[in-house]
Amino acid sequence: MRTPERSSAIARALAAEQDGLPKDFATQVARLAEAAAEARSSKRNEVALGLAFVAMIGVCVVGWLTLGASESVGSQWLASILRLAASQPLLTIGIAGVALIQVLIYRRRAASQSFDAH
Numbered sequence: 001m002r003t004p005e006r007s008s009a010i011a012r013a014l015a016a017e018q019d020g021l022p023k024d025f026a027t028q029v030a031r032l033a034e035a036a037a038e039a040r041s042s043k044r045n046e047v048a049l050g051l052a053f054v055a056m057i058g059v060c061v062v063g064w065l066t067l068g069a070s071e072s073v074g075s076q077w078l079a080s081i082l083r084l085a086a087s088q089p090l091l092t093i094g095i096a097g098v099a100l101i102q103v104l105i106y107r108r109r110a111a112s113q114s115f116d117a118h
Contacts, residue, residue: 039113046109053102 085092
């Protein structure tokens with residue numbers, strides 16, 4: 001239902017039922033509509049962030065396979081990754097920190113949405 005149609009439907013309902021509705025009925029309806037719109041927008045943002053994260057990891061894997069394929073063959077690729085991680089501890093800590101922050105942010109959002117839903 002579009003906004004003008006919804007507004008006119010609410011106005012008709014308010015005009016028809018003067019005695020049965022609370023005085024702040026329109027405010028409650030507007031608050032509920034705004035909360036539903038925010039939930040949809042938040043969900044879209046989370047999906048977009050998730051897709052961006054997956055795309056970033058995909059680009060990293062493709063780059064590794066393309067650029068690192070000539071150096072590492074067979075099952076040695078894992079040993080190469082571990083050697084690289086050991087030789088660059090600050091990079092490894094940074095990547096782990098970013099991943100941890102993303103997980104904590106996602107958990108906080110998921111917990112607040114489930115709390116708001118109840």
